[in-house]
Amino acid sequence: MINWKKMTALMTTGILLATAAGCQSKNSSQGADIDIEDVIEDTEETAEPEKSTEVVSDLEARISWWTYPIFVEDEEQGDGSYEQSLIQKFNEKYPNITVEVKYLDYTDGPKQLEEQIKAEGGELPNVLLDEPGRISTYAKEGLLSDLSDLFTEDVIADMVSPGIISACQSGDAYVMYPLSGSNYVMAFNRSMLEESGAMELLNQEGARTWTTEAFEQVITKLHDAGFNAGMLYCSGIAGDYATRSFITNLYDGSLMNEDMTSYTVNSEAGQKALSKIKSWMDGGLLLNGTDSSGADAVSSFVAGNNSYCLLWSLPQAISNAEALQENGVDVVVMPYPAEDGTPSLEYMLNGFCIFKTEDEQKEQASRYLIDFLCNDESVAQENVVRSGAFPVRSSMGDVYGGNEEASLYEALMPYSGPYYQKVNGFEEMRVYWYQMETEILDGEYSVKEAANSFVEYANKTLTQKKEQ
Template identity: 30%
Template sequence: MRAMKKGLMTLIGVALVGSQLVACTNSSTNTPANTATSTAESKTVTPSPVAAKPVEITWWNFPNFQPLDGEVGKYEKQIIAAFNKKYPEIKVNLEMITFEGGPQKLNVAIASNSAPDVIYDAPGRIIDWGKKKLLAPLNDIVTDEVKKDITPALWKQSMVGDQIYMYPINTAPFMMAVNKTVFEKIGALDLLPLSRPDRTWTVAEYEKALQAVKEKAPEIIPTGFFAKSTAGDQGTRAYIANLGVSRFLSEDNSKVAINTDNAAKALDWVAKATKDKISVSGSASLAAADVNDLFLQGKLAFTLNYSAVLKAQNVPLKKVQFEDILLPFPTLDGSKPKLEPYLGGMAVFNNGNADKITAAKKLVDFIANDPEYAKKNLIQTGGLSARTSITGLYSDAEYKYAETARQFITDAPTIADGYAEIRTFWFPELQRVLTGAATGKEALDSFATKANEAIAKAKKDQAAAK
């Protein structure tokens, strides 16, 4: 989108017309008549308020809010209705998009200069758009109070330089989940780290739990893995990184860090676990959604891509009733895990229309901060607040654990230069290992070479664009 890439135009402030008090009296002179009239009470004339200029905006939304009465988008319509009580001049056209087809639809819209005005999404796409100058900065609607109330790790995922491109709203650490009911039935609940307040555990303990499921509940697949596409890749990244006590990228996101010997052994272990029927078969062609579906059908003991948000969203999707419990990824030595955060927030596209940008920002601020709807919105996402001062939204024990697990949140690679390209190299290398075409070390080294080139190119391109 050529116009958007050049920034197009700066944001124009909206002039507010205030009411004025005008004292109306006759001109003062020394004549008796005028002296008399000057003693009369002055009259106040208040001009009629100027009606706000009508504006129409489009909001595209993934199903970030749980459906009401089974209807996707119904809650969003309630938000819009409440928003219009405050801003009747702003018409909001809602379009719901799916996690499967939405990303491509957005790419096409951006390429054809028809992007929505506002979107609720995650840092991976939003920060990439911000780096390409496709978005309007949100600094002017983020108060100092909010800035201080959100951790640097989350702001890091919401900004490019000193420009805020995503307004953080809900968060939760990505973790594993276990079907606790399976372990209760086979009498192996003691193999899970549930008695520990932080629930940390080792790879050896994890292996014992998997083996118990294989031996005592042969109809249940012990654990899952997937490598079909980029969807849900935060799960496989964190799984391999924690099993191998490694980082995915370096702390400054300048290069790949996961191609360590321990991470390579972890990836080899995944391939062997597949052959040994401890991990789901055919994982090279399974998507993240396929594995979670197996979990929701009660056919899988552990799943890799879970969070408090997904736990809430999955309640109506369970095919059988069971208790799903959140767990951190096990680590080789029992050290504290590194969990990537889920972070949801809103962004405004710079479509070159100052009125639309201003209106879109009002919608963002309403969803994030309205006294009545802000907390309702958080609860409807099933997530925790991005703000540290807002806690205790839920009484559920798993939400309380999710609050505890926030201590393990690390910076996510989604803000790395070239991330959109980096992630396209990850799943093909996993596929090579799962199909026996490469060892874990060969695959991770190959990934590192390609990803490092993408990072260097992205940095170079950004420098040239300045």
């Protein structure tokens, strides 16, 4: 059986902290009625009957696989037991490939790998399971193999979103092979929606996409009924992906241009969105969160103090489940609104890369391992479920057995947009982003002045040199 406490810890640490450090509440929350134990048991029970395994290749090689704690472990087993079971299954088809696993944590793992990169003759993995931001950094340093041969026409056609395909690229090369992902969303308090009469204005079908106009009608009803609005928090960078998705989608703008060579928040669409959030704040439809963090916004929503929260995800729903239940807060999850009703969402993504080696046997063995973990029917679906995320391949279908909450996240995957985190200077840009929001909400500068200043300084981060 799955260790549910460990599941919560891994998802909170591995997904939430890796992408928005410090944004989870101290308590636990709700809105995610997904029992991973049952899903995995169902996956195992409905798997095709075991057939006599045929050897795919007798290639001989010894490779290393470094991984973060992305997969949930069974309750009775120790850390790394699931990865070891995967290797055993892999060896049934590739009996002469020895795979040595090294387990990384999110606190020290990136530093450990960076130290090996800098050290003369440092030990690098053959295969790494990580996220696109760090993988893109390794690619820019010339350390990764080109995986373009794995991206056949059928694979590309099967990906749920062009944004995910782009996230796997560095220049013209594919440097990451994706396994699973999950979009960031927002959350509403169901009882407040129902009491205000706003519930009927929400699209509750499929991916639940909706327009900016509908969103404004909803928050107006909530405000008129006397409920506190959600807050646009901007005290620190944690959870900034939510405010970026929220603001850029309002009038179908974008954070950057198509080739990611310049920031575009000062565009007509961007300034219109920033002006709108200021007017909502002035009218009480959005709270000024210049002194509040993402964690503050989540905690306040979980406590039942706000009618909606801009910062939400499946890990937050899981980590806050008990507190939401105690506070009587039933969550309604929604994507960010867009003027045309078609959002472009930010997301987390898990995937594999291969570090270059002159050993052709190791190179091919590494490809075999990645293909097996992501595509082999005996393990691929369970790997997605154990990652606490959702398929990036349309052909994989519903891996959570029709669960309503999971179905929403699965339906949203095609709306995954550009993966901005892989551009140079992204971390520095995040500081300028929340500073711009603060300047606008506090009225320190006009929208035009603040947006232009953001673009000026953010663009400089794109060409800065990485410190050695």
